Amino acid sequence: MRVRVPDNCLGLDAAGGRRYDARHGIVDVDPIDVPAISRSYAGQIGLIVQSVSFASAPGRTCACGFSAFAWQEKCPRCGRKLKEEA
Numbered sequence: 001m002r003v004r005v006p007d008n009c010l011g012l013d014a015a016g017g018r019r020y021d022a023r024h025g026i027v028d029v030d031p032i033d034v035p036a037i038s039r040s041y042a043g044q045i046g047l048i049v050q051s052v053s054f055a056s057a058p059g060r061t062c063a064c065g066f067s068a069f070a071w072q073e074k075c076p077r078c079g080r081k082l083k084e085e086a
């Protein structure tokens with residue numbers, strides 16, 4: 001799962017001492033670590049609020065195959081409007 005973090009966020013700490021490095025405001029996180037991260041310091045101060053909502057909402061997949069965030073309305077790759085998935 002991709003989690004969006006502020007540009008000045010260097011990474012997210014997950015359970016068990018694992019750490020994810022942030023690159024360009026994006027962190028690829030194993031879905032099993034999302035609950036721990038959302039309970040972490042970063043989650044508690046709201047830095048990754050978007051990822052929390054993403055965790056509870058389905059993502060959107062564009063017709064071009066791009067997996068977008070649930071809150072994105074347009075495909076970042078091709079610009080098509082994204083449909084909400086049930």
Ligand SMILES: [Zn+2]
Pocket residue numbers: 062063064065066075076077078079080
């Ligand atoms: Zn697309």
